Amino acid sequence: MGLNTLGVKIGGLSLNSPVIMMSGIFSYGEVVLDYLDYKKLGAIVTKTVSLEPRKGNPQPRVWEAPSGMLNSIGLQNPGIKAFIKKGLPAVRKNGIRIIVSVTGNSAEEISGIVNLLSAEKIDGIELNLSCPNVNRKELMAAQSPEMTWLLVKAAKKECGRIPLIAKLSPNVTDITAVAAAAEDAGADALSLINTVRGISVDVEKMRIMEGGLSGPAIKPAGLRAVYDVFRKTGVPLIGMGGIASGRDAVEYILAGASAVGVGSGFFSNPFLVDEIYRALGDFLKNNGIKKLSCASGLLNEKEKKQAGQPRRKRKV
Amino acid sequence: MGLNTLGVKIGGLSLNSPVIMMSGIFSYGEVVLDYLDYKKLGAIVTKTVSLEPRKGNPQPRVWEAPSGMLNSIGLQNPGIKAFIKKGLPAVRKNGIRIIVSVTGNSAEEISGIVNLLSAEKIDGIELNLSCPNVNRKELMAAQSPEMTWLLVKAAKKECGRIPLIAKLSPNVTDITAVAAAAEDAGADALSLINTVRGISVDVEKMRIMEGGLSGPAIKPAGLRAVYDVFRKTGVPLIGMGGIASGRDAVEYILAGASAVGVGSGFFSNPFLVDEIYRALGDFLKNNGIKKLSCASGLLNEKEKKQAGQPRRKRKV
Amino acid sequence: MEAKNLTVCRNARLAEHLYLMEFEGAFTPPALPGQFIHIKIDGLFLRRPFSVAGQKNNRLAILYKVVGKGTEILARKKGGETLNAIGPLGKSFPVIKKWKNVYLAGGGTGIAPLIFLADKLSGEDVKITFFYGAKSRGCIGFEILPAGINFVFTTEDGSYGDKGLLDRAVCGFIGKNGRPDVIYGGGPAGLLKKIGRISEDFSVPAFVSLENRMACGTGICYGCVTKIKTGSGWEYMRICKEGPVFNTKDIKWD
């Protein structure tokens, strides 16, 4: 498959491959893995960076779950300034497109971080809205359309020409409302989904592990989010949640994603990026589809067509 | 294990076993399965019954998912009147305790059904709040604390001495708010969780299956719901979601459940009820715990104790 | 009905994607033709239903086609491995003594329950004609076809028997040889629907085995329904409980 066929545009960002390594999965992109074919990666999203350095959560931080895993890393990171000084140059060396994931407790914090980043040579900014916000301790920004709107707006103001991606959480009553708020506030693209809140009980050690569930277990929820949000918004979607095979990636594209995110499935399968790249190419070829963008949301569109509605024009 | 050890009280209902066959899993209780030891079942919850008969959804209605399944049965049922006339007598023959699951689109409908049932010899009523409500087409009652309060209140008014259980959905931003509303409206116990919304894509047939995800994939979400709701309410909880082994049931008890619900795990493992019964008994014995109720929420209480808070008195 | 572990004693590839699996260990009560067993496959959550294709002494057989994850795993099973199965499940083909001239019409793995039925009937004083439709010669499971029975083959590509679809062959045969007393069918919905038409056109009772995705397999989940005519219209009935064998005149096709 030529690069053109699988090339995609997401929120103004042109990628040679629709396969994106998601936040928290690939450190800051500085680690070199010998078995990974970097050319098949469209971009990597860094681990989320905050204004101040964070130590992160105590161990245990990862836990086995049925068809998945729980994690509570706790956003360990060196803080935006150290990242820009030391982390970013190390990543750039690898020559891959970089989307920097950022978070903050308030609009001011977000503005501050994005402002610092806007002068840097990066390809995109992803706003991780799944951290608890200061005012309502137990909710995260992504659980409220209003908070989401505020934070996305704050980021958008500062990011200049750098494309802004808002990353949403599935732990909500109605993800389409949050998605609409993010779009309205100026997000150029949406990433969905982040992890599902869960716990695991260790009966032997009589303790509880709280964390975010990822992996194939959440694939039906991720597909559902992409499928629903595709119909309610006009921005491109990066679909993720439980992708563990090339076929899973095809499912996300058909449900409405413009690009797919590789998450914890990469820990299981070191060849996942190659497999996805190949499967997407094969799918296009076998179905006589010229470009990946023509396959995005095909099942959504099919349903609409059956209902007699016109194809919605999407931004890229 | 003697019956006393594993006997539990839930919302005024005394059960010989804490293992309950959940709604939608066991028809109306009229089917006799030769390999099932009925004595180890505390009760069965019938398939949900509505005021009017419902044909249910077209096929396919069930679908494989990673560590789970999707279903969209669509509440096929003969309507409350036919159920009372024909279904109920058939169930009673089996001599097992029966909790009738009901649903309705409005407070009036719920009142009507519960009123009809209140004259019958049944052991409990479970209110399934996970059906879309009339006013806001896309939300289900269990997605709104207000709607939940209204419907539970309507049911409570009519159910007389029959214990009322409210069944909650995990497809919400904050399940503890819904749980608090249900308790406030008079629910004697809560069942959690119902299925997680999801979709699956059939790439070959280019079609989408929308439905509720159940099975081990949702266990972390179910445990999380029980764990969180235990701290915010004072009513007993029936914990379910992905229980597929005796150990899973122990986990639910430790997280805060007073009884456990057998769901789609029973389709996989026909001996699940026996295995749970045995595992719970063994757990009590091995840990020198006298009654199951003393183990309920042990990990929650442990956490509180560490935080210096007193043990909360719970209703039974 | 029992839930028990069956030991694989043979797992042979008969044709393209087509396998025969034989188990040591039958059910109590024994299965009847048309009934199925519901098999747990490691790594999958839902069991998979398969018609009993034969049963003798303490042995039970299924005939299966590799179409997806579950059947792929089955195809890799070796003798000595065990599989948990629930069975026998569902209603069997009705058999009436006075039906002496019997047609069996199966497409693909739809022949599985019919082979079992043919085996049961062949002891009796019954004339059996077995219509077997397949994609091509390479897909036909010759090894399991019982001896002493008149077979009529059709293949989609004409590589074996008549070229074309099975229902045509049945119609043609009736035209030449007259009506049978009953037709039993199995296979893709399209074929079964056409058998229903033939049943109507020639006023011959017909019973077919339907398939659908299943969860419980035992009538408790309502996951496997099909539309069945009732006095007032139609109702969704359970293929695993009221079926899988239905009288074609009762089926409301979509």
Add this chain to the structure above:
Amino acid sequence: MEAKNLTVCRNARLAEHLYLMEFEGAFTPPALPGQFIHIKIDGLFLRRPFSVAGQKNNRLAILYKVVGKGTEILARKKGGETLNAIGPLGKSFPVIKKWKNVYLAGGGTGIAPLIFLADKLSGEDVKITFFYGAKSRGCIGFEILPAGINFVFTTEDGSYGDKGLLDRAVCGFIGKNGRPDVIYGGGPAGLLKKIGRISEDFSVPAFVSLENRMACGTGICYGCVTKIKTGSGWEYMRICKEGPVFNTKDIKWD
């Protein structure tokens, strides 16, 4: 670092719950003592990390204890089956030529990397004393203990060697025989912490292999951290990347 399928050529039970698995197929570059491999086990989502316990020609060995789901599945593997593994991962034990008197102190499966280390060192002109602590005699994997090395055993129940904990034995030995040049350790955190104390008390450098649950195993997820002292205090560092071998003086124990 490679990700490849290794073929099991031996999987033997050595003692209670203790198994030795040998693979055909080593890594490029070859593993060093202290490094580990990250193994994919069917049916589990997260890989499981195991220290390399030996490596010769084209063979690689791990020593594992059955403690849960993953290791139970491993114990059932048969020769000829394959497992996907990523390796070699992490930092190895530092070895310096001038260290001529070396103590190895391992508890339970913590001996795994030390056996590999002993094997590497035994060619050199080094005096090795190997302290091996176990629950009881039945838990000791005698078969894999290299010959020509001085072993000191302790068991919790006294059924073999000295009764008591391993650190006591090490202290006692130092008391009688003098300080070693270095101590290498592996096993439960409690033991490693005590090795840290010994290192301090006797001013002997000590390096231990830490364990923790892992997701990526390659330093990209920050799932496996431990507290490591830094100039200004401490930081969570990755056991799979900055470790698993750490200098005890850098570890901040909880």
